[in-house]
Amino acid sequence: MFYEVDQHAQSIRYFSRGVLYSQIDWSNLDRIVDSYRQRIQDWYFGPAKELAKNWDFAFSVMALNCLLIDTLSQYVAGRESSRSNDFTEFIRKRLPRDYSCKLKTKIQHYDGREEKTLKDVASVLYYGFRCGILHLAHIPPYCGVAQEAKPVREVPGHVKYKKSGTCCPSIIVNPLTLLKDLEETFEAYLGNLKDRDQKNDHLRANFKEKFSSSFGE
Numbered sequence: 001m002f003y004e005v006d007q008h009a010q011s012i013r014y015f016s017r018g019v020l021y022s023q024i025d026w027s028n029l030d031r032i033v034d035s036y037r038q039r040i041q042d043w044y045f046g047p048a049k050e051l052a053k054n055w056d057f058a059f060s061v062m063a064l065n066c067l068l069i070d071t072l073s074q075y076v077a078g079r080e081s082s083r084s085n086d087f088t089e090f091i092r093k094r095l096p097r098d099y100s101c102k103l104k105t106k107i108q109h110y111d112g113r114e115e116k117t118l119k120d121v122a123s124v125l126y127y128g129f130r131c132g133i134l135h136l137a138h139i140p141p142y143c144g145v146a147q148e149a150k151p152v153r154e155v156p157g158h159v160k161y162k163k164s165g166t167c168c169p170s171i172i173v174n175p176l177t178l179l180k181d182l183e184e185t186f187e188a189y190l191g192n193l194k195d196r197d198q199k200n201d202h203l204r205a206n207f208k209e210k211f212s213s214s215f216g217e
Contacts, residue, residue: 003216015215017042026217029204033193036211037186044068045183052176058145062175066130068182076189078206080213084126091122094185098151099125099178105154105169107142108161111135121152124171141170148174151181 005013010021016039025031048064051057070082073090077083092100100122107118109127118124128143141159155170192200193207211217 001212001216005216015039021215021217030194032211033190037190040068040071040186044071045179045186048179052179055147058147058175059139061179062129062139062145062173063133065175065178065182066125066133068186069125070130072182072186072189075207075210076203078209080210087126087130088122091125092120094189096151096181099181101152103154103169103171105156105167107168107171109140109142121171125173128171129173142168144170144172145175146172147176148172150174151177 005021007022013021015021015024015035019035019038024035044064044067048061048068051060051064069087069090073086074080074082076090076094077086079086088100098121100120102120103118103124107124107128109116109118109124111127111131116123116127118127124143128140132139132143151174153172155172157167158170159168160166161168189203192203
């Protein structure tokens, strides 16, 4: 733990909407998990749900979805910061299979420096959506958001590689469905943390590692 929050800061710093650090019982795991849940609901899911009421804001919902996967994957893995493998493994292990199924046609992703071969939807969610939004401030042409019946759809055509002229498939995601699936996954994760079964001990240890480094508690 690099930082520590002193008593004065605890009395003026908000952990979630209307809740100060000083109001949390840091010795009680269930209270900490409940406080963490409220924080994520207030500052991540809540804004995303408000934006989701207007389809014109679907891109912003997708950006928050990526941020949610980023933060939750760090807690599950016990990391201080983001790693691509943690992001994609979280998707593959904790979200419905629609978000990690193999692509019918592999995608060549280029970020301006190097080329990567993407083989499944989880990789597209990381390199295309997450890294596209975070590093490039937009998603590449092979990514899209739409009000689809399915969570994810692979569409042939529409995009091609400039050098070779060959077709590149497009991956279309419904960000509203992904938001719903993420909230269900989040609640299941919190249930695991509170379940005292020994099989969840590693999740609690990882949660403590990430939580301590993030909040100085």
